[in-house]
Amino acid sequence: MAKVNVQEKIQSENERVAAANRAAFAKAGVLVLNLVSSPGSGKTTLLEGTLDRFPAAGLRALVIEGDVCTARDLERVKAHGGSGVQINTGGGCHLSAQMVSEVLGRLDLAAADVVFIENVGNLICPSTYDLGEDAKVVLLSTAEGDDKPMKYPTIFHESTLAVLNKTDLLPYIAFDIAKVEKEIAVLNPRCEILRVSALRGEGMDAWISWIASRLAAKRQSAKRAG
Amino acid sequence: MHELSICQSMIRLVDGAMKAHEGARLLRIFVDVGRGSTIEPVLLREAFDVMVSGGPYDGVELVVNSIPLAGRCRACGRSFEYQEIALGCPACGSVSVDIESGLELSVRELEIDD
Numbered sequence A: 001m002a003k004v005n006v007q008e009k010i011q012s013e014n015e016r017v018a019a020a021n022r023a024a025f026a027k028a029g030v031l032v033l034n035l036v037s038s039p040g041s042g043k044t045t046l047l048e049g050t051l052d053r054f055p056a057a058g059l060r061a062l063v064i065e066g067d068v069c070t071a072r073d074l075e076r077v078k079a080h081g082g083s084g085v086q087i088n089t090g091g092g093c094h095l096s097a098q099m100v101s102e103v104l105g106r107l108d109l110a111a112a113d114v115v116f117i118e119n120v121g122n123l124i125c126p127s128t129y130d131l132g133e134d135a136k137v138v139l140l141s142t143a144e145g146d147d148k149p150m151k152y153p154t155i156f157h158e159s160t161l162a163v164l165n166k167t168d169l170l171p172y173i174a175f176d177i178a179k180v181e182k183e184i185a186v187l188n189p190r191c192e193i194l195r196v197s198a199l200r201g202e203g204m205d206a207w208i209s210w211i212a213s214r215l216a217a218k219r220q221s222a223k224r225a226g
Numbered sequence B: 001m002h003e004l005s006i007c008q009s010m011i012r013l014v015d016g017a018m019k020a021h022e023g024a025r026l027l028r029i030f031v032d033v034g035r036g037s038t039i040e041p042v043l044l045r046e047a048f049d050v051m052v053s054g055g056p057y058d059g060v061e062l063v064v065n066s067i068p069l070a071g072r073c074r075a076c077g078r079s080f081e082y083q084e085i086a087l088g089c090p091a092c093g094s095v096s097v098d099i100e101s102g103l104e105l106s107v108r109e110l111e112i113d114d
Helices: A011-027 A044-056 A070-079 A097-106 A153-158 A167-172 A177-187 A204-225 B002-020 B039-053
Strands: A002-009 A031-036 A061-067 A084-088 A115-119 A135-141 A161-165 A192-195 B023-033 B062-066 B069-073 B079-082 B097-101 B105-113
Touching: A002 A011, A002 B002, A011 A097, A011 B002, A031 A044, A031 A204, A031 B039, A044 A161, A044 A167, A044 A204, A061 A070, A061 A097, A070 A084, A070 B079, A084 A097, A135 A153, A153 A177, A161 A177, A177 A192, A177 B105, A192 A204, B002 B039, B002 B105, B023 B039, B062 B105
Parallel strands: A031 A115, A031 A135, A061 A084, A061 A115, A135 A161, A161 A192, B023 B062
Antiparallel strands: A002 B105, B023 B105, B069 B079, B069 B097
16 A cells, blocks of 8 residues: 655646636736626626726727526627627536636637626636636625625635625615625625626726726736736 | 536546556545635535546545634734634734635545555
């Protein structure tokens, strides 16, 4: 009987591919945001509203849509002037770096400023998979209840920005938004928070500004490095 | 929920490590799983048993070492163990706490019969 020392991360292969994706995105100078939430939080509605506002902000977007089945989200995005690719995971509960890598060749990164990756609706599994993004953006809609950050802490710990969506419902439901913001700060003091109603438009200007400033910061630091 | 995918990656990693030990029989796989890694040890073992059933690793034991979540407070410097990733400092109340361990997900070593 003998011991074989391995000491290797199970995610090392995913991390290697994610690093290659990140390098390809950096070369093209695009900002990449990985949108994560449970199903029905409004990821696609947020994208629709974002695409509507991008031309006025002088920004161009590409979308990678991740879903278990159907290309419905990509069709919705296209109806708002977006372009991109659909990944169907066929039962898989998350996107992996490899899945993103396989569609990169079909995206004209040079013609974009921002790539949105809409992950499969799930608050747990996507937190384990780096896709090569610059930031994870977690969406939580008010309809889901104000106990969710503490119930699904890892994704909030991993995210750079939390979008609290469907604020237009606040007058009608018991959702303590101040408590949620406080709890997110405990889980991750570095996580920024935006209150948004993607459907009604509230907070969308702040969201677009956040994207624009992240893009500017990425390009600025690339310039300094390069 | 993604224990099957993690298990698949783990088996690929083990395959790679076993290449240097051709002819040896794999007996045990020792993995480190942090409490904050979102991977549930029971589900991981179940996924493993299903995936290796009938194959060369049938009967191999997956030994999961569960690693507690630990963090250090940036404000007062003290370290604590946590049940969840809710990292307020229990001593001084600061929310500026760095995770020191508990996010691991790795294959530590293999036991083989050579």
